[in-house]
Amino acid sequence: MTFQELNIIPPIQKAIAEMGYTRPSPIQEKAIPVVLANSDLIGCAQTGTGKTAAFAIPSLQRIAAQKPKTVGAPRVLVLTPTRELAIQIDENFALYGKYLPLKHTLVFGGVSANMQISSLKKGTDVIIATPGRLLDLARQKQINLSGIEILVLDEADTMLDMGFINDIKKILTFLPEKRQTLFFSATMPPPIRKFATSILRETVEINVNPVSSTAALIEQSVYHVEKPLKPKFLVHLLRKESIKQTLVFTRTKHGADRLTKMLKKQGFEALAIHGNKSQGARQKALSEFKKGQIQILVATDIAARGIDIDELPHVINYELPEVSETYVHRIGRTGRAGKTGIAVSLCSSEERKNLDGIQKLTGNKILVEKLSKIGFSA
Incomplete structure (x- = not known):
């Protein structure tokens, strides 16, 4: 299968072609149609299998195809456990959305919040954030999450290990109940599965390259x-x-x-x-x-x-x-x-x-x- 067969829109096709993408990885091939169909998703796949593109490409396509309910309000929220991973995901959103008129903003701790707040006030379509700083800004009313249409929880198992689950539960109170939720994790221990099922609806589950397997190469x-x-x-x-x-x-x-x-x-x-x-x-x-x-x-x-x-x-x-x-x-x-x-x-x-x-x-x-x-x- 090719990316063209996944019905990816031309601006994203052009961007990923420039990156050398021709055929989707297994997690991308299975997840992208599910996300485009507006279904909730549990995606279980190990590191290095292309999970970021599996949620970023269809998320960008979905919000590019429809007008925002509130101009300048974020519509996609990606939560991830570390600053490094947030920066990497942000870079990928920039690459995949190169030819789309969409903005994305990074929100994480360890640095001054002033520039992040300034960027948010200018309007953004996508927020990539670590839970702690995002929760702080939401409580301070520096960010409006009421228009989020797609929530992505990336590396959910790591967020559990790092003690972020309570922060995530608090963040959920700032989000609309009617939304699409995408849940990506390398492992699916019982606490993670219990949490996932509590926030998802009509869920499709995809398992690719479970964490117990190591790359043959x-x-x-x-x-x-x-x-x-x-x-x-x-x-x-x-x-x-x-x-x-x-x-x-x-x-x-x-x-x-x-x-x-x-x-x-x-x-x-x-x-x-x-x-x-x-x-x-x-x-x-x-x-x-x-x-x-x-x-x-x-x-x-x-x-x-x-x-x-x-x-x-x-x-x-x-x-x-x-x-x-x-x-x-x-x-x-x-x-x-x-x-x-x-x-x-x-x-x-x-x-x-x-x-x-x-x-x-x-x-x-x-x-x-x-x-x-x-x-x-x-």
Whole structure:
């Protein structure tokens, strides 16, 4: 199937053709007709499957086809858990709506609200927001959400993990009851499903590439390395394998900072990205990494949401996550858009149970490499 067969309007067809889009991904092929038909939707698909286009393209098409009830009032609201992901979604809306006379506005915390308020007062069609800042502005009556026609909850499982569900419930009180609601999540644990069914009506459910599956194009391996040896081993691995660009995952913010400092001392161009960094620092690190100006980006899991680089060659799990599904999210940062990728994990004896959980979830036996393969000795 092609995008033309999905009855996408010419202005959006032109924009996505310029981006090199020809055929929709499975989630796009299934979701776009549902959204265009004005049905509520639960879309369950893992990271890197094209979820943003699955809701952004038909949402833009729907509001472009009809006049707004109130001039200048927002008609589409996208809620997402992190600033990085909000910025990424905003960039995609700009690309898909390049030839449409529609405006979109970013709303998130960590920066002054003044510019956001000013932008909202000028009128906007689409708001992409994190829940906390949006709720603050709604309570202050700086934003009118009564004209929202389409509500999108993106990365709903992450928003639950981050404690945003109560904020979302409060935001719903500012929205009209009659609206279309699109619910996207990589996983569907019972609390998420219960919440979804409480706010949706006549729902269509689509499941594509569940989070338990890992991309076939990702080459996965694990080295058994004890915690005290991990810094030395990582440096050896980066040099021996001549890794030009990689995203390295740590469990904690302080761990990310310590590892980045060590890598810099060893001569690597490295930056850290996590929740304690200012928004400016996070965006600078992301921008430089995407442009290839730095070799290594050390990240925590939440901060890494929103990193979307089609040709990122490597992901390294410096520490294995305690939640098995997180592993799938992490390695899904490579092997995107039909490209191959390499995911390497360092596993200490304390992390063996985490490795077992990952292999049980994915149904894959991850290749165990000997340290001697890369000539490493303690």
